Amino acid sequence: MELLEIEKSLIKKYRKEIWSPFIKAIKEFSLINEGDKVAVAISGGKDSLILAKLIEELHKHSKVKFDVAYISMDPGYDKENRELLEENIKYLNIDAKIYDSEVFEVAETITKGAYPCYMCARMRRGFLYNKAKELGCNKLALGHHMNDAIETTMMNVLYAGNFKTMKPKLRAQNFEGMELIRPLYYLHEDDIKRWRDYVGLKALNCACTVTKSSESYTRKKIKELIADLKKDNPEVEKSILRSAENVNCDMVLGYQIKGEKHSFLEEFE
Numbered sequence: 001m002e003l004l005e006i007e008k009s010l011i012k013k014y015r016k017e018i019w020s021p022f023i024k025a026i027k028e029f030s031l032i033n034e035g036d037k038v039a040v041a042i043s044g045g046k047d048s049l050i051l052a053k054l055i056e057e058l059h060k061h062s063k064v065k066f067d068v069a070y071i072s073m074d075p076g077y078d079k080e081n082r083e084l085l086e087e088n089i090k091y092l093n094i095d096a097k098i099y100d101s102e103v104f105e106v107a108e109t110i111t112k113g114a115y116p117c118y119m120c121a122r123m124r125r126g127f128l129y130n131k132a133k134e135l136g137c138n139k140l141a142l143g144h145h146m147n148d149a150i151e152t153t154m155m156n157v158l159y160a161g162n163f164k165t166m167k168p169k170l171r172a173q174n175f176e177g178m179e180l181i182r183p184l185y186y187l188h189e190d191d192i193k194r195w196r197d198y199v200g201l202k203a204l205n206c207a208c209t210v211t212k213s214s215e216s217y218t219r220k221k222i223k224e225l226i227a228d229l230k231k232d233n234p235e236v237e238k239s240i241l242r243s244a245e246n247v248n249c250d251m252v253l254g255y256q257i258k259g260e261k262h263s264f265l266e267e268f269e
């Protein structure tokens with residue numbers, strides 16, 4: 001498909017499903033402001049590729065003036081995935097720079113091959129923050145979407161015994177002045193997939209050379225569970241997402257604020 005057609009599709013054909021929810025999140029959560037310099041992190045997957053194109057469109061048309069740098073980190077992809085990453089960036093004409101790293105190898109060595117995903121994710125995040133800082137950016141944009149937030153909430157409840165969601169923006173703990181933003185917060189994964197297929201993108205899917213898997217077992221189970229629940233209640237995803245906006249602190253046994261634990265008994269005395 002022609003580049004112009006691809007770009008137009010985001011704003012015209014997919015306006016309701018993609019452009020509008022993107023703008024809604026940008027405005028509602030005040031994600032990008034005048035004078036910001038945003039590093040957009042591109043892994044080569046569908047989510048970060050659509051994110052890059054949306055921010056590019058916003059950059060072209062918005063009255064709010066901001067700067068952008070498109071960054072991609074090769075954690076040690078195999079030849080095929082590296083080529084695919086390059087092809088996708090070229091196909092979408094994104095002005096991105098690819099930085100090499102040894103994240104896959106180091107994560108596998110440190111963890112001795114047992115559950116390397118957590119370490120890999122932390123190292124990837126660290127690398128991206130460092131690069132963003134080096135480039136003078138104050139924001140790092142990631143391609144997490146609504147279903148990521150919903151699944152994360154459910155994974156925490158069902159497997160980790162806590163209630164934590166994924167926020168649309170947060171301050172980086174170890175990088176002063178840096179914020180992490182998630183402009184796809186209101187986008188549904190199914191809509192992103194439809195756009196990917198419409199524009200003929202062969203996005204990277206299973207790029208991990210260590211576990212050879214695109215998503216964890218638990219995330220897969222949660223996806224299946226939500227899909228099953230949705231058959232009876234189409235509102236189930238919305239309800240999970242909303243639950244993080246409506247935590248009733250009068251009806252919980254305990255909670256944490258700034259790392260400090262509290263019990264309902266404190267109020268009871």
Ligand SMILES: Nc1ncnc2c1ncn2[C@@H]1O[C@H](COP(=O)(O)OP(=O)(O)OP(=O)(O)O)[C@@H](O)[C@H]1O
Binds near residue numbers: 041044045048071124
């Ligand atoms: N190697 C990388 N280089 C640049 N950015 C990355 C890289 N890996 C992850 N990211 C960023 O972190 C986000 C979340 O990473 P994750 O591995 O969970 O991606 P994902 O849900 O598969 O999304 P995508 O479809 O963009 O790969 C990505 O959307 C992207 O913005």
